[in-house]
Structures are given as structure tokens and as C-alpha cells.
Amino acid sequence: MKPRLPVDLAKCYRLLNHGPTVLVSSEHDGRRNVMAAAWSMPLDFSPPKVAVVIDRNTLTRQLVEGSGEFVLNVPSREMAGLTLAVGSVSGRESEKFDAQGIAVFAGEKVKAPLLEGCLGWLECRVISEPHIQHTYDLFLAEVVAAWADERAFRNGHWVFEEDAPRSIHYIAGGNFFETGEAFEAGK
Amino acid sequence: MKPRLPVDLAKCYRLLNHGPTVLVSSEHDGRRNVMAAAWSMPLDFSPPKVAVVIDRNTLTRQLVEGSGEFVLNVPSREMAGLTLAVGSVSGRESEKFDAQGIAVFAGEKVKAPLLEGCLGWLECRVISEPHIQHTYDLFLAEVVAAWADERAFRNGHWVFEEDAPRSIHYIAGGNFFETGEAFEAGK
Numbered sequence: 001m002k003p004r005l006p007v008d009l010a011k012c013y014r015l016l017n018h019g020p021t022v023l024v025s026s027e028h029d030g031r032r033n034v035m036a037a038a039w040s041m042p043l044d045f046s047p048p049k050v051a052v053v054i055d056r057n058t059l060t061r062q063l064v065e066g067s068g069e070f071v072l073n074v075p076s077r078e079m080a081g082l083t084l085a086v087g088s089v090s091g092r093e094s095e096k097f098d099a100q101g102i103a104v105f106a107g108e109k110v111k112a113p114l115l116e117g118c119l120g121w122l123e124c125r126v127i128s129e130p131h132i133q134h135t136y137d138l139f140l141a142e143v144v145a146a147w148a149d150e151r152a153f154r155n156g157h158w159v160f161e162e163d164a165p166r167s168i169h170y171i172a173g174g175n176f177f178e179t180g181e182a183f184e185a186g187k
Numbered sequence: 188m189k190p191r192l193p194v195d196l197a198k199c200y201r202l203l204n205h206g207p208t209v210l211v212s213s214e215h216d217g218r219r220n221v222m223a224a225a226w227s228m229p230l231d232f233s234p235p236k237v238a239v240v241i242d243r244n245t246l247t248r249q250l251v252e253g254s255g256e257f258v259l260n261v262p263s264r265e266m267a268g269l270t271l272a273v274g275s276v277s278g279r280e281s282e283k284f285d286a287q288g289i290a291v292f293a294g295e296k297v298k299a300p301l302l303e304g305c306l307g308w309l310e311c312r313v314i315s316e317p318h319i320q321h322t323y324d325l326f327l328a329e330v331v332a333a334w335a336d337e338r339a340f341r342n343g344h345w346v347f348e349e350d351a352p353r354s355i356h357y358i359a360g361g362n363f364f365e366t367g368e369a370f371e372a373g374k
Contacts, residue, residue, distance in 0.1 A: 017225050021206075044240075051238060083372065084373070137231075140319075175370070175371050179366075180368065181364070182365075185270065
């Protein structure tokens with residue numbers, strides 16, 4: 001288990017601001033699941049909100065609609081293979097946590113599991129907007145708790161050291177970009 | 188002027204899939220503007236749609252609501268300083284194109300200007316959803332034309348060569364991540 005610290009909710013948008021691919025975990029009525037999502041973003045600072053696309057055909061959709069909750073987990077580069085795997089198989093066909101040997105831990109505010117090995121975690125409660133959920137598969141949610149691996153993100157900031165763990169950005173066809181060098185604009 | 192090629196609309200989501208920070212350009216009634224947006228994402232493949240947060244206090248908001256159109260421009264690392272600058276000043280105080288010496292060219296389907304030096308361009312028409320526009324500053328749009336600098340993106344794929352131009356990912360406080368190394372999951 002890696003060290004993780006709570007993230008100030010006023011700064012939690014920074015876990016997503018640079019556009020990493022995330023893993024959406026969910027739990028409802030004794031079932032749990034995790035899927036990959038390249039399509040998520042912050043929506044507001046305070047209270048912090050996020051937007052994420054959750055396809056109507058996924059088990060995740062069923063669990064999120066049932067529970068009104070999910071977690072956005074920010075995977076590390078080491079988890080790219082896992083990210084691809086859980087984005088390629090339906091939770092209806094395979095209990096992905098067991099099949100992939102994914103270790104989890106409990107959040108504070110929601111029941112959905114948090115995945116070990118990630119860099120950051122956003123516990124989210126769905127803001128009910130049935131029209132856009134139904135029409136666009138688009139879910140809005142309030143972030144009610146947030147956590148980060150202190151090797152990657154601490155005191156509200158990403159760690160810029162060369163050997164800090166990196167997040168990932170899905171492209172297509174199994175290809176990702178790693179999050180690259182940090183720099184200050186104009187420098 | 189750099190070489191740019193049309194992007195197949197079925198592949199245009201890939202310009203945004205990895206979560207780069209974008210510049211939102213707009214034009215209405217003789218006024219034009221450009222602002223930075225870290226909060227945008229693809230929303231659908233076909234027809235391609237995007238989502239972007241446009242604050243209610245911006246001139247961009249006024250121009251986008253007036254025209255029903257905007258362009259998402261994907262800036263290069265070289266444009267990080269400009270991205271920060273156009274994200275820090277209101278278009279009501281400064282005609283940013285003139286003040287920043289920004290060169291533009293015309294799109295094919297919308298009137299909003301396309302910024303020279305970017306890696307990709309998505310011409311967008313707003314899908315009217317007044318409730319979420321008003322409540323969350325969230326705009327959905329259909330992509331009606333797309334373009335890319337062929338040094339960065341061609342034949343529907345990002346160019347993975349070491350010296351290909353890179354996109355950028357805003358963090359906070361003037362800091363960005365560069366888009367890093369491309370890799371195939373599991374390799």
C-alpha cells in the first residue's frame with residue numbers, strides 16, 4: 001500500500017486539469033466494476049464538480065445510475081496495460097477486479113472502491129441531470145472527497161521531480177501518451 | 188503558414204482524446220475573441236461532439252451564444268505563453284489577436300478564426316442545451332470540420348516521432364505539462 005493523503009477539495013480539480021485518462025469505479029447492490037474513461041474533465045472549482053461520459057451499454061452505467069456514486073481514479077503509467085484491459089472487456093462478462101488482480105481500498109464518502117496504485121482519487125456523487133445522461137451519456141457529479149499518492153501530488157500540487165510517477169493520456173488503438181515534462185509558460 | 192490537412196470527422200476526437208488544453212476562438216457581429224480552456228473533452232464519435240466549459244463572465248461566452256459557433260484550437264508547446272496570456276486577460280479589455288500578434292486563417296464551416304501555429308482545429312456548432320449552459324457554463328457542440336498540422340497529426344494519427352510538435356496540458360499557476368512520450372500499453 002502506498003502513502004496517500006487527503007486532497008483539499010478546493011485543489012482537487014488539479015488531479016484532472018491536465019486531462020489524464022481515468023478509471024471509473026462503481027459499486028451497487030453487491031456488484032462492483034471499473035472501466036476506463038478518456039472523456040472526463042473538471043466542471044467547476046467550488047464546490048468541485050466533474051463531467052464524465054459513461055456509455056449506456058456499460059455495467060458501470062447501471063451501477064452508477066443505481067448508486068448515484070462513482071470514483072475517478074487517476075492511473076499511473078505502470079497501470080496503462082490494466083487501463084486498456086478494463087476498457088476492453090465488459091464487467092458483465094468478467095468480474096474485473098478478480099480477473100485482473102486489482103487491489104482496492106475503501107473511500108470515505110462513497111461505496112465505490114478506490115484502486116491501489118493510482119496517483120489520485122476523486123470520490124463523486126452524481127448530480128441528477130436525466131436529460132443529458134439519457135441524450136449524451138454525460139454525467140455530472142460533485143467531488144465529495146479526494147486523495148492522492150504523495151509521491152505524485154502533495155500540498156495541492158503535482159510533484160515535478162523527474163522520477164515522480166506519471167499519469168497517462170489515451171489516444172486510440174492501445175496507444176497512450178505519458179504525461180511529459182512540467183514547465184512554466186514562457187520558460 | 189504551416190501545412191494543414193483536413194481531418195476525417197470520424198477521427199477528429201483523437202485531437203482531444205489525450206486531454207490537451209485548447210484555445211476557444213469565436214466571432215460574432217464583428218467582434219472576435221480567443222480564450223484558453225483546460226476543461227474540454229470529446230463527447231461522441233459520430234457525429235463527433237465535444238463538451239467545453241465557457242464561463243458566463245467571458246466575452247467568449249457572449250460571442251459563442253450570439254453566433255452558436257466556436258473553434259477549438261490545439262496549441263503547441265511553443266504557444267504555452269500565448270495560451271496563458273489569452274487565458275489571463277478578458278477580450279473586453281483587449282483585442283487579443285492584435286495585442287498578442289496572433290495570425291489567423293479562415294475555417295470552412297464556421298466564422299470563428301483558426302489560430303496559426305496550432306496543431307489541430309475543430310470547427311464546432313453549439314448544440315443548444317440552455318439548462319446546462321445556464322447552470323454549469325457547459326457547452327456541447329457538434330464538430331463540423333477538423334484540420335491538423337501534418338507535422339503533428341496525419342492520416343488520423345498523432346505523429347510519434349521524437350521531434351514532432353507537442354501539445355500542452357495546463358495544471359495551474361502558469362504551469363503546464365508537455366504531452367510526453369507515446370507508448371503502446373504493455374510495452
